[in-house]
Amino acid sequence: GSLLGQDFTKELEELTGLKAKLYYREGKNYYDVFSESENARALTGLPAKAMQRLERDKKSYYAADAESDRYRGVYTPIVDSSGRVEGIMFSGLERRGVQDVLTNQVALFLLISLVGLIVGMATGLLLSRLVIRPLADLRNGVIALAGQNFDATVxxxxxxxxxxxxxxxxxxxxxxxxxxxxxxxxxxxxxxxALGELSAALAHEIRNPIGVINTSSALLERADDDPKRRAELVRMVREESQRVAHLVQDFLDLSRHRKPRLEVIDPAQPLERALDLALAGRADVRVSKRFEHGDARVQADAALLQQAWSNIFNNALQAMDPGQSEIHVASRLKDGRVLLTVEDNGPGVPADILPRLFEPFFTTKERGTGLGLSIAYTLVEANGGRLEALPAERRGARFGMWFPVVEGVA
Known part of the structure; x- marks a missing residue:
């Protein structure tokens, strides 16, 4: 409305005698753009053949008695990019002043120039209303939706x-x-x-040592002067108390592991440190190493990976027979990743329990908590790697950790 206001069109009419109007389309009717919305003036008085020429043929229509017989002028359709008539532009001269205006060549030149200017500005105004604004609304809606604002509407x-x-x-x-x-x-x-399952499993694991502690405590209260018997009961209370403490600590490690402090490291370093600690005082275990990852490096927290490897080595040592224990560690590169493996010569992992191997509290050992592998899996995943049980190359259990190689580091 600011570009083609009523004052502008009145000045134009006073200067050249030219009357200009712009009608916009709403449904099947056309309304004067410059009229008030509550009292919008509709385009009337055009015969059916005129509307057919404007809307279907999209051609201009000349009327000698336009606008209630007050003007001689031309109605021009304004067509959008889809071929739909979205507005009609009228420009004309008063019937009584046509001869005077036409005899003035300067006025006629100005008339033609101003008509072209008005048509251009009116077309831009109409396209802005019909095309640009809906596109802007749609763009804003898409941006809001991409920002996770699912309440956005257009x-x-x-x-x-x-x-x-x-x-x-x-x-x-x-x-x-x-x-x-x-x-x-x-x-x-x-x-x-999941919380209910973990709580039930934790309660089940704690119930057994608590029962042993209660029974041992009750026996200690009896008048019994046998020092060996009393020492045995005290030992049982101490061991079961430590078992409960370890169980609770493992549970906390599973649920609240710290955020990794990532550094570029040799992937074999935490494995070897965990192996040295696990084999301290175990001279009966034979170890073979075959590292083939060269100078490849990974980004991880060495301390957390060492804890994960410690859990795996502890399981392996518990599963193997004393005096005949063997541990084989290896590494290799494949498809831009490092694979580190550990294999023991214990009884291995039965195929039917493989799907549940990393579930919390799942164990096949009589005194195991079932949290060691779950914690290891969580720690490896937090470092951007993957822990999985692999087919054994010998006859024991074999586990592997995959990590992406850091490019450009040697």
């Missing part, structure tokens, strides 16, 4: 292609919002279910 102000696109966008946003809410509810349910 106003659907028309029934054309832009209106259909806005409705489709709103429907997509609604479906995404419903899917997000459903996913959040499912996550909460799974979290509660």
């Amino acid at each position: 106003p659907a102000k028309s029934d054309d292609e832009f209106g259909e696109l806005a409705k489709a966008f709103n429907a997509m946003a609604t479906r995404l919002r419903e899917a997000r809410d459903e996913q959040a509810q499912e996550f909460r349910r799974d979290k509660l279910a």
Whole structure:
């Protein structure tokens, strides 16, 4: 409205006698752009053949008795990019002043120039309203949706292609919002279910040592002067208390491991440190090493990986027979990753328990907590790696850790 205001058109009319009007389309009717919205003036008085020429043929129409017989002028259709008539431009001269204006060549030149200028500005105004604004609304909606704002909507102000696109966008946003809410509810349910399973498993593991402690304490209260018997009961209380303490500590390690402090390291370094600590005082274990990763480096927290390897070595030492224990460690490169493996010569892992091997509290040992491999799996995953049980090359259990190689470091 600021470019083609009523004052401008009145001055134009006073200067050249030219009357200009712009009608915009709403449904099947056309309304004067410069009239008030509550009292919008509709385009009337055109015969059916004139409307057919404007809308179907998209051609200009000359009327000698236009605008209630007050003007001689031309109605020009304004067509959008899809070929739909979105507005009609009228320019004309008063019937009584036509001869005077036409005899003035300067006025006629100005008339033609101003008509072209007005048509250009009117077309730009109409396209801004019909094309640019809907596109801007759609762009803002897409940006909001990309920012995880699933409540974003786009106003659907028309029934054309832009209106259909806005409705489709709103429907997509609604479906995404419903899917997000459903996913959040499912996550909460799974979290509660997992918490219930962990709590039940922890309670089950604690119940046995607590029972031993209660029984031993009750026996200690009896009048018994046998020092060996009393020493045995005290030992049982101490061992079961330590078992409960270790179980609780393992549970805390599983649920609250610290954030890794990533550094570029030799992937074999934490493995060797954990192996040295595990074999301290165990001269009966034979060890073979075959490292083939060369100068490849990975980005990880060496202390956390050492803890993960310690859990794996402890399991291996518990599974093997004393005096006949063997541990084989190796590394190699494959597809831009480093694979480090550990294999023992124990009984191995039965195929039917492989799917549950890394579940918390799952164990086949009589006095195991079932948290060692779960903690190791969590620590390796936190460092950007993957821990998995591999097919044995000999006859024992074999585990491998995969890590991506850091490029450009040697």
